[in-house]
Amino acid sequence: MHSAPARTHDPMCMGCGHANPGNLGVRVWFEGQRVHGEVLLDERHSGAPGYAHGGAIAAIMDDLLGQVLIPLDRPGVTATITVDFRGPALLGRTLSLESWCEKIDGRKLHMRGEIRDGDTLVAEARALFIHVDVSHWEASGQPLPESWQGWGGEAQNA
Ligand SMILES: CCCCCCCCCCCCCCCC(=O)SCCNC(=O)CCNC(=O)[C@H](O)C(C)(C)COP(=O)(O)OP(=O)(O)OC[C@H]1O[C@@H](n2cnc3c(N)ncnc32)[C@H](O)[C@@H]1OP(=O)(O)O
Numbered sequence: 001m002h003s004a005p006a007r008t009h010d011p012m013c014m015g016c017g018h019a020n021p022g023n024l025g026v027r028v029w030f031e032g033q034r035v036h037g038e039v040l041l042d043e044r045h046s047g048a049p050g051y052a053h054g055g056a057i058a059a060i061m062d063d064l065l066g067q068v069l070i071p072l073d074r075p076g077v078t079a080t081i082t083v084d085f086r087g088p089a090l091l092g093r094t095l096s097l098e099s100w101c102e103k104i105d106g107r108k109l110h111m112r113g114e115i116r117d118g119d120t121l122v123a124e125a126r127a128l129f130i131h132v133d134v135s136h137w138e139a140s141g142q143p144l145p146e147s148w149q150g151w152g153g154e155a156q157n158a
Pocket residue numbers: 008009010062063064065066067068069070075076077078079080107108128130132157158
């Protein structure tokens with residue numbers, strides 16, 4: 001059963017932001033602490049005729065693995081991400097997305113994710129996210145999403 005998150009991501013996110021006309025169209029839903037989703041890339045995301053740009057796939061992965069922060073209820077940032085491109089990412093196909101947290105070690109959140117076209121593995125990724133306090137984002141001077149209020153106040157040294 002899908003669960004509704006208490007937090008939502010930045011509406012201007014380039015991956016999934018509904019208010020961003022240039023978003024990549026990432027759509028996610030949550031089942032417990034697991035993230036599921038889909039994305040449909042088109043000519044704007046081309047790397048070769050009919051194929052997605054690897055950078056688009058990497059950006060989708062960053063967004064997808066980052067979404068796990070929501071059911072984990074921990075704000076965080078990507079410290080490092082590795083994407084393995086395993087199969088062709090064709091434009092015009094609905095790709096399925098899945099991500100989860102493999103391990104938590106203090107502030108270190110080890111995330112994993114996969115993108116598939118049907119049964120074909122298109123890409124897999126591992127990332128280290130670091131849990132930070134929401135104050136991490138205050139320096140920009142931009143207002144933070146309302147649903148981030150009071151989020152993750154226990155992060156140390158953030
Ligand atoms: C925008 C996001 C919104 C999030 C809200 C949630 C919304 C939900 C949906 C999210 C979907 C979006 C997903 C996009 C997510 C991004 O794209 S985030 C943007 C890209 N990333 C950044 O801007 C991060 C920039 N880097 C930094 O700010 C700082 O380097 C960090 C990562 C906060 C770490 O700094 P720090 O807090 O001072 O901590 P530090 O002591 O340096 O490191 C802590 C530990 O991690 C280790 N570590 C740190 N960096 C690394 C590394 N690169 N490699 C290995 N180990 C490392 C350290 O060695 C240390 O280990 P220990 O010594 O404790 O064993």
